[in-house]
Amino acid sequence: MDLVALVERIGEAPAAALFGLITGTVFGIAAQRSQFCLRAAVVEFARGSMGDKIAVWLLTFSTAVVWVQGAQMLGLIETADARMMAVPGSWSGAIIGGLMFGAGMVLARGCSGRLLVLAATGNLRSLVSGLIFAVVAQMSLSGMFSPIRDRLASLWITSGGRNMDLLATLGLDQAFGLIFGLALAVLALIVARRNAIGTARLVFASGVGFAVALGWFLTYSLAQVAFDPLQIESATFTGPSAHTLMFFLDRNAVLEFDIGLVPGVFLGAFIAAAFAKELKFQGFETTSNMRQAMIGAALMGFGGMLAGGCAIGAGVTGGSIFAGTAWAALTSFWIGGMATDWLIFQRGALASA
Known part of the structure; x- marks a missing residue:
């Protein structure tokens, strides 16, 4: 069945949700098997x-860049009109929100995407943290925290009514983006070899990046045949978590890509964990851990919404199309995460030694 026939048969909104489900399932399987986690990488580096x-x-990020930039060069996708690029970006939101999200993911012991994957395997700590994250994200989107978010986001925005395209701003073409991605992939493989990482895990790490490219391709393809305007987007978890929460609470909510994405990730991670016999109920170890996780989840909910995306949405999805504020947010994720690990965990360990 071709895409036009699919849309005519089930409708544009269900098709978008179906594509979100497909993208999420691929992401969930790959993320669970590769143990992909920005928080873990940040702590390791710190x-x-x-x-x-x-x-x-590195392999996940570079794979996303290579697939997306390669697909654009072949004319398979065009992200210039993607939601992330077509509206003004917020530098202040990316920096302040990114620092908050980075701190939150270290406290919660996982970024929002990782929490969703772990929740699917039976980790109750991640399930509770994920729910708090979704509630705070919704409050930051259209609830009591939204005025604060709007005020912070408006402090410094991109010029020209659009987000900044880093490649275009620097006078570089998409070939540079592809070469940059390939160079990062080589670096990732060198680091992987030094750490004796198995081939299967590397393949699944690449699969996470491929899922991001798949989301871009599916939504772009659907937008070309849809009668009504449709957002070109890919994997991210701040907005979709809030939208998915409201979908189950509001009978007037409509289907969209986001609504399929989050259940898809949960389903994919559950399937992967079940096949690997890694389903296991886990809870909070101590009251202190619970308190840190809850605070971290709240910081991620507000910070991710302010930054315009989470560790996946800004860090990989936005980074793969070289959106300026996404790269600012990604940098802030790393800085906020490393600073929090030092202040809360490393310094405490040194003091007690």
């Missing part, structure tokens, strides 16, 4: 190690 977590993150 403690002076170039280990397996960094190798996995």
